Amino acid sequence: MxxxxxxxxxxxxMPRLPSSVSALDPSAQLEKVLRSHRRGFSAGSILKLxxxxxxxxxxxxxxxxxxxxxxxxxxxxxxxxxxxxxxxxPSSANKCTSTMQIEALSYARIAVVPNVTWANxxxxxxxxxxxxxxxxxxxxSRMSERMLRLGKGTAExxxxxxxxxxxxxxxxxxxxxxxxxxxxxxxxxxxxFSGLSSVxxxxxxxxxxxxxxxxxxxxxDITILDLxxxxxxxxxxxxxxxxxxxxxx
Amino acid sequence: MxxxxxxxxxxxxMPRLPSSVSALDPSAQLEKVLRSHRRGFSAGSILKLxxxxxxxxxxxxxxxxxxxxxxxxxxxxxxxxxxxxxxxxPSSANKCTSTMQIEALSYARIAVVPNVTWANxxxxxxxxxxxxxxxxxxxxSRMSERMLRLGKGTAExxxxxxxxxxxxxxxxxxxxxxxxxxxxxxxxxxxxFSGLSSVxxxxxxxxxxxxxxxxxxxxxDITILDLxxxxxxxxxxxxxxxxxxxxxx
DNA sequence: CGAAGGCTTGACGGTATTCAAGCATAGTGG
DNA sequence: CCACTATGCTTGAATACCGTCAAGCCTTCG
Numbered sequence: 231m232x233x234x235x236x237x238x239x240x241x242x243x244m245p246r247l248p249s250s251v252s253a254l255d256p257s258a259q260l261e262k263v264l265r266s267h268r269r270g271f272s273a274g275s276i277l278k279l280x281x282x283x284x285x286x287x288x289x290x291x292x293x294x295x296x297x298x299x300x301x302x303x304x305x306x307x308x309x310x311x312x313x314x315x316x317x318x319x320p321s322s323a324n325k326c327t328s329t330m331q332i333e334a335l336s337y338a339r340i341a342v343v344p345n346v347t348w349a350n351x352x353x354x355x356x357x358x359x360x361x362x363x364x365x366x367x368x369x370x371s372r373m374s375e376r377m378l379r380l381g382k383g384t385a386e387x388x389x390x391x392x393x394x395x396x397x398x399x400x401x402x403x404x405x406x407x408x409x410x411x412x413x414x415x416x417x418x419x420x421x422x423f424s425g426l427s428s429v430x431x432x433x434x435x436x437x438x439x440x441x442x443x444x445x446x447x448x449x450x451d452i453t454i455l456d457l458x459x460x461x462x463x464x465x466x467x468x469x470x471x472x473x474x475x476x477x478x479x
Numbered sequence: 480m481x482x483x484x485x486x487x488x489x490x491x492x493m494p495r496l497p498s499s500v501s502a503l504d505p506s507a508q509l510e511k512v513l514r515s516h517r518r519g520f521s522a523g524s525i526l527k528l529x530x531x532x533x534x535x536x537x538x539x540x541x542x543x544x545x546x547x548x549x550x551x552x553x554x555x556x557x558x559x560x561x562x563x564x565x566x567x568x569p570s571s572a573n574k575c576t577s578t579m580q581i582e583a584l585s586y587a588r589i590a591v592v593p594n595v596t597w598a599n600x601x602x603x604x605x606x607x608x609x610x611x612x613x614x615x616x617x618x619x620s621r622m623s624e625r626m627l628r629l630g631k632g633t634a635e636x637x638x639x640x641x642x643x644x645x646x647x648x649x650x651x652x653x654x655x656x657x658x659x660x661x662x663x664x665x666x667x668x669x670x671x672f673s674g675l676s677s678v679x680x681x682x683x684x685x686x687x688x689x690x691x692x693x694x695x696x697x698x699x700d701i702t703i704l705d706l707x708x709x710x711x712x713x714x715x716x717x718x719x720x721x722x723x724x725x726x727x728x
Numbered sequence: 729c730g731a732a733g734g735c736t737t738g739a740c741g742g743t744a745t746t747c748a749a750g751c752a753t754a755g756t757g758g
Numbered sequence: 759c760c761a762c763t764a765t766g767c768t769t770g771a772a773t774a775c776c777g778t779c780a781a782g783c784c785t786t787c788g
Binding site: 416417418428429432433436448 | 766
Binding site: 300319368378470 | 548550551556568576579615616620624626631673674723726
């Protein structure tokens with residue numbers, strides 16, 4: 231609406247609006263909706279519990295969000311990460327309860343848009359509908375890739391794949407610098423993502439770093455030293471993976 | 480109208496279009512499109528290879544279809560089954576290649592609708608759009624439940640969950656009779672679905688049947704003898720699971 | 729009747745989990 | 759400034775679970 235609006239959407243951590251969000255719809259209406267529903271969540275805060283009723287669409291503007299499910303005995307599986315520019319609607323087939331827990335892993339700015347409002351927005355913009363469908367498709371592709379490795383992959387394969395996936399997603403939003411990036415996860419959480427115990431995550435990553443394939447420091451700043459070899463271990467073609475899990479901009 | 484739509488998507492034999500129905504009626508249009516694109520596929524035929532270009536939406540009218548991905552060394556993971564009434568669009572984020580292999584597991588009748596045609600159909604009917612979104616949501620819910628168990632579950636849990644999922648899905652389309660149903664899968668394929676080797680599927684199912692929780696014959700006709708205990712092992716509440724993975728009708 | 733495909737079971741081995749202890753770091757309050 | 763705690767990483771040892779290999783059996787089908 232005014233330049234303040236644009237500025238408001240731009241976070242201090244992001245030099246620019248996540249390109250995928252701005253590509254959603256050129257109209258100012260989206261920005262208005264996002265801005266008016268924008269909220270900040272501190273790291274670790276839980277936006278929604280598994281099974282809780284949910285009638286909103288979440289647009290992540292900045293920060294990391296995790297979608298997860300837990301077994302009765304407290305084991306947790308992270309189903310997907312939601313990164314800046316992503317849109318998720320956690321509702322199940324019945325369209326009113328969330329099938330997953332939603333948790334901010336870092337400080338996150340999120341537009342929590344009521345489904346009714348969102349539906350109106352979609353109604354008005356075919357671009358936005360296309361964009362949403364693209365985002366859903368890429369989430370499905372990512373989940374499929376991970377399911378393949380959860381079912382059939384070794385620990386090395388799962389870790390290598392997980393890191394490449396995050397590398398590509400972070401690259402797409404300008405958060406990778408010289409093959410170096412940060413993930414706001416503990417080894418425990420990386421294990422919940424890749425289906426491994428935290429102990430085995432540690433062993434596996436140490437093995438990879440001893441082989442000079444990557445480096446990690448205690449802040450979980452990761453540098454990929456040998457992408458070729460990582461891709462080999464993960465069993466992916468990086469270029470192909472990129473087109474299938476990253477929405478075209 | 481909605482129930483007509485479902486009937487159209489699910490019926491074994493396409494209902495005749497009454498001549499009195501207006502050609503502008505969206506459900507009538509749907510029927511017309513489905514009928515004109517309907518094709519039959521024999522068991523084992525592969526409709527689409529992983530990575531092949533794909534510009535169609537698949538509406539399964541009858542029979543079983545599997546979506547799968549494979550590793551370079553030939554290990555396969557079945558990502559999801561597509562059953563009568565389901566709609567899938569296998570395209571990845573780039574909207575033109577399929578991320579998965581599509582295979583008929585039994586003789587199947589499928590309407591292969593070009594995306595353009597499908598988009599027009601959707602444009603004209605908000606009910607159909609809602610329906611499609613519901614079907615996508617339930618597929619996501621199912622995949623999430625399975626990911627949780629692929630990552631954190633034991634073999635018993637995976638098998639019990641898989642069978643309950645199929646039991647509920649088949650129930651919803653009237654293919655379960657007295658807790659008895661048929662799945663057109665080998666143990667190998669059930670293993671590809673649940674992330675187990677065929678040998679371990681065999682052991683696990685035998686263990687379950689020795690415990691009098693279920694019976695299986697050589698035709699993969701399964702009877703659930705103790706749903707309570709199955710649900711316990713699978714770690715699910717059957718009623719809750721049903722609402723989250725089965726589209727409301 | 730032979731071949732092919734699928735199920736079943738045993739034996740063995742490998743991979744990942746669990747348990748446990750030690751270490752490092754950051755934050756807190758005396 | 760220094761305990762003191764909490765949290766997370768690291769490593770070893772023991773164990774459990776599941777995969778692989780292999781053989782035997784059954785059914786189906788040409």
